[in-house]
Amino acid sequence: MKIKNILLLGIASLLGVSYAVAAIDNSAEEVAWVVGDQPIWKSEIEEAYQSMLYEKVPINGDPYCVIPEQLAIEKLYLHQAELDTIEVSESMVQQQVDQTINNYIAQLGTQEKVEQMFNKPLPAIREYLRDMIANRSRVQQVQHSLVKGVKATPADVRRYFDKLPEDSIPYVPRKVEVQILTAAPAIPREEIENVKARLRDFADRVNRGESDFSTLAVLYSEDPGSARRGGELGFSGRAQFVPEFTAVAFNLNDKNKVSKIVETEYGYHIIQLIEKRGDRVNVRHILLRPRVAEKDLEEAVVRLDSLHKDLVKNNIPFEEAVAAISHDKDTRNNRGLMVNTNMQSNNYNTSRFEMSELPQEIAKVVNDMQPGDISDAFIMKDPKTSQDIVALVKLTNRIEGHRANMADDYQQIKEMYEQSQQAAILKKWLEKKIAETYTRIEDGWRDCEFTHKGWIKASAN
CATH class of the missing domain: 3.10.50.40 (Chitinase A; domain 3)
Incomplete structure (x- = not known):
């Protein structure tokens, strides 16, 4: 079951963005909080704050209240991970470390600039990232364990939707379903x-x-x-x-x-x-990349335009034309129907796309089409290879932008319901943990409106 940003209160963001800060010697540092037997250093809070500013991560409230509470919550999850003897895959951690460093090098241009940003050599950066990513994995595993029992029935989803205030019902942008037929001219x-x-x-x-x-x-x-x-x-x-x-x-x-x-x-x-x-x-x-000759592209456009006439006259079903001549094997084996592979999308692994999720050339063509329309032939970049190819598209379905409803958006509403249930479980678990755990908040760090109750009461014991 996927957990989408539920009640981490920024922990995942902190773990993701605080890669850009250097660890320092805390031996003479000022303690801001103590959670159990774990201190939260003022320097940790400052580092996280600077990192969030660097990454332009929004902070909802006073950072000197929000960030230490996030770090304290992380320590509660990590303590539970120790009790549950949760382990992480070293190969997975190393792969993510490599990927993170590769991303920083891509952003900054060279390894030397990454080392300057961290103010430490690459081996030390790797060790720092290893701990950060391993901790993030442990937190996520604890959360999954806590919410794995959440199941949604259609009746649950219906009751949830019926009780949603109107201003809480999300607006769903226009979605389309598109079939595509492609021709890739031979390269000389x-x-x-x-x-x-x-x-x-x-x-x-x-x-x-x-x-x-x-x-x-x-x-x-x-x-x-x-x-x-x-x-x-x-x-x-x-x-x-x-x-x-x-x-x-x-x-x-x-x-x-x-x-x-x-x-x-x-x-x-x-x-x-x-x-x-x-x-x-x-x-x-x-x-x-070898280039397709301009004349070959033009010839392919002429061929597909001729095919377009037969398709419009219904001489040939679009699906049969796809099976017979389409170049892309993935869509060819799916009757031409495109599948959304954007893992961040609510439409992931379905045939539905928001207009912004389509390749730009296809979105431009589809924008003014009606369901059942077949486009003229056009040239586009193959999303996989960036080679020029020629395409025809058929608009199979279009759902105009609207407030979410059960008929068209059941899956999205179901995910909203599951996330609300997961959030409630984690909130209840955290507040119970806070009540059970020794916490001390030093003067100067208490005057806050915390997201969770019990921090101040615990610190007074």
Whole structure:
């Protein structure tokens, strides 16, 4: 069961954003709170505050009240994790550490800038992040354990919805369901050979010591995410790459040599090893994509426009045309129906999209269509490969923006109900824990309207 931001009171945000602050020696620091036998240092609160400002995380209230209460709640969850002997997967933690560091390098441009931000070398940053991410996982596991019994029946959801005040019923933006048929013109052999020749030249120059791989990546790689970092991808596990790339990257041993050319669905690559660490590897790559010829795109547009006429006349069902000629195997095997793969969306893994969740070219075409309409052929970027392709789309269904209702938005209302039940369980558990746990809040930190009752009473014991 998913828990979406329920009653963590910012703990997850704090754990996520406080990566950007450096740990310091607390031996001579001022204590603000004590929870059980665990101190909360004034420096911890300041670090969290500065980090939230850096990440532009909203703080609902006085930060010197909100943040220490968040840290105190975290300590209650972590204490419960110890009682429950909750363990975390070291490989999962290390993978998230790598991913976090990779993200910071992507944002700041170089490892050196990340070290400057943390004011510590990379190994120390890794250890700091390891503790932070492990603690976050423990908190989440405790929460899951507490709320795992929440089940929603249709009757529960109906009663919940009927009692919702009108101003609490969410507005649901317009949603659409779209079928797509795509054509990917063949890339000329000459263009592919030109791309390979350029990559072989790059590899030869690096192998001879005439050029630096990272400089060539900055200048020429067509992977925008890694090019500005000299092609560096950061420490990654095998599952994080496509199989063809993994097979080569994990078999590299000589840091001074460049791999042979690797073909993947994204284009053609050359790879250089930076470092191996257990079952993870850090490599650089240069990606070049062969281009579809303009005349071939134009010919594909003409072909699909001809098909469009037959589709509009109902000479050929759209689904049959998709099965016969569509290029994208995922939608082809789904009768052309697109599936929402945005994991942050309420529509995840369904056929429904808000307009902002569609590829821009499709959203523009679909915007003025009516259900049942089939578009003219248009050129778009393949979301997977960024190659130019030609497409037809059919608008299967459109639900206009509206206040949520049981008929159209049952799943969303069901999730709202489950989250409200989960929040109530966690709130009750936390307030019981607060009442049972020794807490001392020092002078200067008490004059607050806390989210939970019992902190001040506990500190007076």
